[in-house]
Amino acid sequence: MTPPSHYEILGVPTNATERQIKAAYRKAARATHPDRGGDAAHFHEVTLAYEVLSDPQARRLYDRSYGGTGQVSRTASPSDAYSARPDFATPTRGPGDRAAGSMPAAYVPSYDSAEASTTVPLSVARQQIHGVPRKRGIFGAAARLQREARTVALLSQQILTNMPSARLVNGLHAPGEHGYIDHALLAGYRLALIDSMLLPRGIFRWDGRTLYKDGRVVEPPRLAPAVRRMQDLFPELNVQGWIVIHSSDGNLHEPVIDYARGYDPGGYGPVHVVNAARLVRELKQFLSSGPAPNTVHVPSLARLLAGMHR
Template sequence: MAQRQTPYDILGISHTASATEVKSAYRKAARLTHPDHGGNAEDFARATLAYETLIDSEARTRYDRSYGTKSSHLRGGAPAPETHDPAYSGAPGNGSMRFGTGGSSPSATSATSYLPPLDQLGAADRATSLRKVHGTPRKRGIFGAQARLARENRTVALLEKQLLSVLPSARLVNGLHAPAGGYIDHALLGGYRLALVHSMMLPKGVYRWDGAHLLRDGKHIAPPQLSPVVHQMQRLFPELNVTGWTVILSPDGNLHEPVIDYARGGEPGPMNVLNVVNAVKLVRELKMFLGTGPAPHVVDRTILARLLGGMH
């Protein structure tokens, strides 16, 4: 698969590079690409555009928070977008995840493959690519909401223990800026699928989800408004299949509580923009969703780098 090139890729620097490092990298790139020195004019123009994007702090922030889709994002091709097709299913033989059970195609638990290969990366980028968890829940202002931070940290711990431990190529990014404002609590990338996860803490009991409304005893409870963010991220990452998940946590830590009853059409699945689940259902569904996508064993470093830009 041909790779997109970000300004960071073009200059060969990391997302945390200082202004001094940007200047130094550009001087090196300019010497190599300038037509007067035998270089290619197009490559020189790309290096110059990358430099202009990253040396200006405001332009760099806008680029990072756009997830690398502004005009300064120089495309070198991209994998074909994955259609939201119902290959995902718990039914055996219909897209069910293979945990190393044979077959010629790599499975979700195959050895991780990095694009580009790790030996082509510098030490900093290699360490970033190998790291499974990036960022932490944000305080979002001077005074952090302790209950929210505790809830988000519980979600991080759940995803680390139950998903990252069995999906070696999955990467968890916390505290992203949403494209149109606000935040994305957690983004879980597996191959070419992306799950956006928010959470709620609700008392034990039985709740009903019909695909649009969460109810208990006839009373409406508003889940996080994830649908607009899912649509925005899908537009920014057309090569990915993006879905939204709201996990409802129980105060006592019981993964099976609260119980969620689904109306017809409200059952969790990759065709839904927003899914509402308890903790045990989240783990089960995300294992299937992330593990049955195209190339589930791949860490596409360019996509990961674009996601990490959203933390800045």
Template sequence: MGEKHLTHYQVLGLARTASERDVKIAYRKAARIAHPDRGGDPALFRQITEAYEILADPARRQAYDRSYGSGGSGAKGSRAGTSGSQNESPGYGSPSGFDGFTTRRAPEERRTAGDPAIYFPAYEDLAAGETPIMPRPTAAQPVHGAPRKRGLFGASSRLAREARTAQLIMQQVLPGIPAARLINGLTAPHGNGYMDHVLVSGYRIAIIGSMLVPDGAFRWDGNVLIHGSRVAAPPQLIPAARALQDLFPECNVTAWVCVHSSTGNLFEPVIDYTRGTDPDGSNTVNVANAARFVRETKQFLASGPSPNVVDLHVLDRLLGGMY
């Protein structure tokens, strides 16, 4: 993985929370070493300069953060814990030393989703004075953000749906997967839309939306829910899933719709599926009632590679997308 896969923060050896002063200090130290007049690499110097120009400008930095650090740490082949491979994640050292690339080997043994969470890169591997990607308490926090009001109409019903879904995940998904992290309220990585929730564990990401329908029998044909002569369309999550997949090529990204009943019964509504549309994580969009949503999302996250790993690069970029 070369320099082009590093975020601007990693190029300068900074945390996302770095102040403007931190950015200037890191740039000056890095530029002195990498400047071509001092025998440095011109390509690396250009990358350092580009990182500084964006991070030193508040407006450009905000736009960059909202784009999930486009072109950043989501490089293929950087997974932690893939059996039989030597996976390393290079990064720069501290701003004070700017000691070039360092490599850290990810855990290689197979772990299960119920194992204690481990962090990659490991905090224990940080060199003296090196700035971590994010503070450890932030990385250890299982829930980030909360459903937020947006728009003028229908806000109360939407917030109620989102709150029910978030509560369901916190009570029935997160306790069984210590590495799972729920992020509420993100800007969509395309257009001007939003995503209600993102659930990540290891190298699997679930984009989650919600619906509220009456009890009864429904049929899912892969595009809409059909109830007698009525049709209910789910949230449009496919564009967000595809865009997020492009931003995180090392992850498996799918979309999920949790369908709540008006009575609060987790097993309602009853949904029949046409062939090939079962919510098993193999489809771009998976639609299920609350009970099946819990079961299938847990299976989806647990069956991925290294489900007990909290990849700090992935989590940091997702948190940067919160609105």
């Protein structure tokens, strides 16, 4: 059987407008999201279809190749969908090559066009880091500041320096909750929400729901509700969450995190628990393999900045 097209997956005609595609994606994403009882594979199909059809250039490429040997399969990863385009690919580096996301940042809408954004001044949109880790509450404030500062330093050195389009927003109010999202990293049409823990060296075990150390449960931050809520609020973005565990001695490869049998750390999941070294690898892959990784989506950035803790 011929795999369904992206248009069939979203249930829209081939001449669907951007608004129709966005509305269809929002409806399909809610129906297929694993956290709402949907199938993870089907949700992946829906997300891939939206990432292709919502980007004009990627959609034109898909329309030209549809029905031929270049058709994107229903099991393809987002990076596969754009492998034919140099600015969407994630190639291995060679002489003269530039990895996806390393090109100078472009702004959507362009500040030079008639659709120039007035929501965020260009001087603000050019800044890669917004907000700072803030002291919240009384107890444990020093530990929070320390781990949040480590995360900011890690993202600044390992992600922002290699990805000019990435924008890091610190200290967001969690939507609909009494809490905070420590860090939000936006690049193109992908948004990573990041929280952190500071724990001793050792071996931890994560099964996708619970974190263990020596058979005892270690409670990680509750980031999944914020990921789900932010996905609802930003239907144009692909939103995922990470909880990074920093070691007390600053070793990026510690602590060691084992993953339970049957859990795929590289598969879909609203929240991934990782050490610092794995966080860098996964964020680079997640952000650079999305559509238009070299762009700053100004309306999304504006909404994130509006949600910062003051």
